[in-house]
Each structure stands twice: as structure tokens, then as C-alpha cells.
Amino acid sequence: MIVEIMGNFFSNHSLAIINRNIAIELDKYVDVFIHPLDKYDQSYKLSINVVNKLNELQNKPKLIPDLQIRHSYPPLWRWPESKKTKVVFIQPIENTRILFEWQYKFETFADHVITISDWCANIFIEAGLNPEKISVMYPGFNPELFNTNNRFDSETFRFIYIGGIVYRKGIDLLLNAWKKTFTKQDNVHLMIKDTPQVYGKSNLPEIINQMNNSGYAQANILSDIKSEDEMAQLYKNSDVIVHPYRAEGFGMHIQEAMSCGCIPLVSEGGPTDEFVKDYKINTKKVSVSNDLQKSGLINPGDSLAMMGSYEQILEPDINDLSNKMRYLFENRSKILIDKSNLSTWQVSGERLYKILTMIQSKNSTKLTNRE
Incomplete structure (x- = not known):
């Protein structure tokens, strides 16, 4: 053949x-x-x-x-x-x-x-x-690269977000939940892996800078990590991979992070249900309204805009996201990760x-x- x-x-x-x-x-x-x-x-x-x-x-x-x-x-x-x-x-x-x-x-x-x-x-x-x-x-995923060997355990609890700075990936929900959940008194850190070469530039740097100067827990943007080796080390330096998506096809980075020992915190009701068993964010299905399309939150070229009101998306519950982030922060040592449905x-x-x-x-x- x-x-x-x-x-x-x-x-x-x-x-x-x-x-x-x-x-x-x-x-x-x-x-x-x-x-x-x-x-x-x-x-x-x-x-x-x-x-x-x-x-x-x-x-x-x-x-x-x-x-x-x-x-x-x-x-x-x-x-x-x-x-x-x-x-x-x-x-x-x-x-x-x-x-x-x-x-x-x-x-x-x-x-x-x-x-x-x-x-x-x-x-x-x-x-x-x-x-x-x-x-x-x-x-x-490549198990020779994405594994728990040489994990770095820090006193600072680290959340990581990897994905587009776009509405359908839920970055706005994550940032609002972060402000709702943690302050500078919490020994916690949010790392955001941006991909402007794929999704374009955004105003995220200004938002993060404002948050860091306003009493919220530390957050920063990672834009220079490109190789798979660098990604594997990033996962191994993190405790939770959080992805409150509204729309997703699979979530390769979630699978990679789990194989490196990260706890997944993802939306319920989407494709990640097929390999993530625990710590899912409550969601409901909503239609993409005309008001939402006119709000400027959805890029005119985005697939959500092309589908219009025919499209339904998941809307994660921000309170449930906040509560589960807090729970994972306070109970890391008690949590086991089920990797039985991961695929190489x-x-x-x-x-x-x-x-x-x-x-x-x-x-x-x-x-x-x-x-």
C-alpha cells in the first residue's frame, strides 16, 4: 500500500x-x-x-x-x-x-x-x-518525552493554561476565576502559554500586567517555549493544567500534561470526557447569539462566527471552576491522576x-x- x-x-x-x-x-x-x-x-x-x-x-x-x-x-x-x-x-x-x-x-x-x-x-x-x-x-503522545521523570516539585502551586487567547478556549473565564479565587497571599502561580503565531496577537500582556499590580495572585505569559522538550519540562514544573474551553476537538496538550503528572481541570461535556475522568468543570450548552457575535468577543473569522446562531457551545460555570481550583490547590497531595485512557x-x-x-x-x- x-x-x-x-x-x-x-x-x-x-x-x-x-x-x-x-x-x-x-x-x-x-x-x-x-x-x-x-x-x-x-x-x-x-x-x-x-x-x-x-x-x-x-x-x-x-x-x-x-x-x-x-x-x-x-x-x-x-x-x-x-x-x-x-x-x-x-x-x-x-x-x-x-x-x-x-x-x-x-x-x-x-x-x-x-x-x-x-x-x-x-x-x-x-x-x-x-x-x-x-x-x-x-x-x-511520546511517552519517552512526556512522563513523570525529573518532575520539579516547587513550594509554589502552579496552574498552567495552554491554548489560544480566544473566546472559544475560555481564557476570559480562567482569568475571572483566578481573580475570584486567589490573592497575593496564596502561594500560587498561573502560567499562560500563548501562541500568537497561530491565533494572532492579543491584549493579554496588558491584562496580566494590570492583574499583577492589583493584588491578585501572580500570573505570567510564556511565549518563547516552542520545542517538545521545553513543553515537557513546562508540564513537569506544573501541578494543574486548566482548560475551561467552550469549544474543543480533543485537547492534545491536556493528554501530554497528564502523562507528565499534571492534574487536568477541564470542561465537562466535550471530547476530553473520553480520557479525563475526574475534576471536570460543570457546563451548560448555550447558543451563539447575535448579541455575542456583535460583542467583539468572537473574531469575525472564527469558526463560531461563521456558524452563527446555529452553533452551540459549552459555557463553563465560573463558580465551579473557582471552587475546583481552590480545592486542587489545597489538596494536591491527596489527588491521583487516572491515565488509563491516554493514547501513545x-x-x-x-x-x-x-x-x-x-x-x-x-x-x-x-x-x-x-x-
């Missing part, structure tokens, strides 16, 4: 992390070559072994693939060069609805869709796509190989179940 994988490979965005890891794992089973949509950037500090392997996969002879995997945002809507090639999309989704245009294009171009959680799969199925052509492959990249690669073998063995009828 010859497999081509198209997408970004050389950045530290979640899509690129998935692409390079599944390419390396899948190469153990089939003939894989990659079609990068980005260029190598030394600033992302990828390991030399990973870079060499990606270069090897990129420089392989470009044979006609049996299967072409596409994993990018937005998706690549086009026909493959050969009619022989089946098209497989790996497609995360954070919304509870799929744009009608996307639904039509998946039905037109895709032989199969692989998504990253059961939660995401249900969104595709509820949109009317054929359940037999939807599969789930959980993203993984090796498991992801095995799962992907089984899915592709199944796809290759079947006749192609595209995704639609309306024939």
Missing part, C-alpha cells in the same frame, strides 16, 4: 504534530511519502532525528498513491491526480455543526473521514454523513494502519449516504 500524507509537518501547531507523528509511525507498516504544505523553520526546534526522518519521507519517489491523506485547515478540496487514489481526510472539528458547504464537499471529495474523538465523529454523523465512512483515531503515538499509528487497510479493501462510493 502506498500512502501520501498532505499537510503541515514542520511547525508546533497541533495539525503538524499529528501529521509528522502519524507519518513516522505509519512508515513502519506501509510505503509512506509526505507532501508538506510548509517549510522547515529552525525556530520550532524540532529534533534532528525527526527532521531527518521527515526529509527522508519527503524525498521518496512520488509514486501514484493508493491512499492520499489530507490533514490541513481549511481542508484541501480538490481531486487527486489519479482516479486510482482514494482520498482520506483527517478532520478535527470544534464546532457542534458542520458548515453546509463543507458537508457537501466532504461528500464529493472524500472516500473516508478520520476524526480525532468520538465527540467529533458524532458531529459528522449528525450532519448526515455515512457512519460507515467515519472513523476515529486519537492523537497520541504508537497506538495511533496502529489504529491508522487498520483504518487504511479497511478503506483500501472496500469499493469507493464516497461519503454520501443519500444515493
Whole structure:
């Protein structure tokens, strides 16, 4: 079986992390070559072994693939060069609805869709796509890197937030809960890993500076951490990873942090329910109202804005978030982390190989179940 994988490979965005890891794992089973949509950037500090392997996969002879995997945002809507090639999309989704245009294009171009959680799969199925052509492959983590070896236990209790400084990730809820819960008298620290290269610049530095000068517990922004080694050490220096999201597709950083010994504190009712068992924030489902869209809290180009009032999001309870942050702060030594549902990249690669073998063995009828 010859497999081509198209997408970004050389950045530290979640899509690129998935692409390079599944390419390396899948190469153990089939003939894989990659079609990068980005260029190598030394600033992302990828390991030399990973870079060499990606270069090897990129420089392989470009044979006609049996299967072409596409994993990018937005998706690549086009026909493959050969009619022989089946098209497989790996497609995360954070919304509870799929744009009608996307639904039509998946039905037109895709032989199969692989998504990253059961939660995401249900969104595709509820949109009317054929359940037999939807599969789930959980993203993984590298246990040789993300583990509890050399954890740093500090007297200061440390919360960490990793994600976009955008409305759907719930950073506003976290900052308001932080001010509600802790003061400078508490030996506690909030570290925020910003990703302006992905989500754009924000006014977060001004907000954090104002908070630190107003009697609240210390918070700071981390923007220079890029490599996986640096991320692993950051997790090992932290006690709780907190993510009060309104919309999420999986939460790779939560899985990585848990494997390094961080307690997860995340929204209930989303995809993280599939691997986080305890310490979930109470939520309710709400519609994205016109008033909310006009408030300026949602970027006009954000997927929530595109879906409009058809979209539903989770709204975490800020009081429950505050209470649970306080509880974890006061009871760290009593808490055990259940890692039984975490998945490594090796498991992801095995799962992907089984899915592709199944796809290759079947006749192609595209995704639609309306024939």
C-alpha cells in the first residue's frame, strides 16, 4: 500500500504534530511519502532525528498513491491526480455543526473521514454523513518525552493554561476565576502559554500586567517555549493544567500534561470526557447569539462566527471552576491522576494502519449516504 500524507509537518501547531507523528509511525507498516504544505523553520526546534526522518519521507519517489491523506485547515478540496487514489481526510472539528458547504464537499471529495474523538465523529454523523465512512483515531503522545521523570516539585502551586487567547478556549473565564479565587497571599502561580503565531496577537500582556499590580495572585505569559522538550519540562514544573474551553476537538496538550503528572481541570461535556475522568468543570450548552457575535468577543473569522446562531457551545460555570481550583490547590497531595485512557503515538499509528487497510479493501462510493 502506498500512502501520501498532505499537510503541515514542520511547525508546533497541533495539525503538524499529528501529521509528522502519524507519518513516522505509519512508515513502519506501509510505503509512506509526505507532501508538506510548509517549510522547515529552525525556530520550532524540532529534533534532528525527526527532521531527518521527515526529509527522508519527503524525498521518496512520488509514486501514484493508493491512499492520499489530507490533514490541513481549511481542508484541501480538490481531486487527486489519479482516479486510482482514494482520498482520506483527517478532520478535527470544534464546532457542534458542520458548515453546509463543507458537508457537501466532504461528500464529493472524500472516500473516508478520520476524526480525532468520538465527540467529533458524532458531529459528522449528525450532519448526515455515512457512519460507515467515519472513523476515529486519537492523537497520541511520546511517552519517552512526556512522563513523570525529573518532575520539579516547587513550594509554589502552579496552574498552567495552554491554548489560544480566544473566546472559544475560555481564557476570559480562567482569568475571572483566578481573580475570584486567589490573592497575593496564596502561594500560587498561573502560567499562560500563548501562541500568537497561530491565533494572532492579543491584549493579554496588558491584562496580566494590570492583574499583577492589583493584588491578585501572580500570573505570567510564556511565549518563547516552542520545542517538545521545553513543553515537557513546562508540564513537569506544573501541578494543574486548566482548560475551561467552550469549544474543543480533543485537547492534545491536556493528554501530554497528564502523562507528565499534571492534574487536568477541564470542561465537562466535550471530547476530553473520553480520557479525563475526574475534576471536570460543570457546563451548560448555550447558543451563539447575535448579541455575542456583535460583542467583539468572537473574531469575525472564527469558526463560531461563521456558524452563527446555529452553533452551540459549552459555557463553563465560573463558580465551579473557582471552587475546583481552590480545592486542587489545597489538596494536591491527596489527588491521583487516572491515565488509563491516554493514547501513545504508537497506538495511533496502529489504529491508522487498520483504518487504511479497511478503506483500501472496500469499493469507493464516497461519503454520501443519500444515493
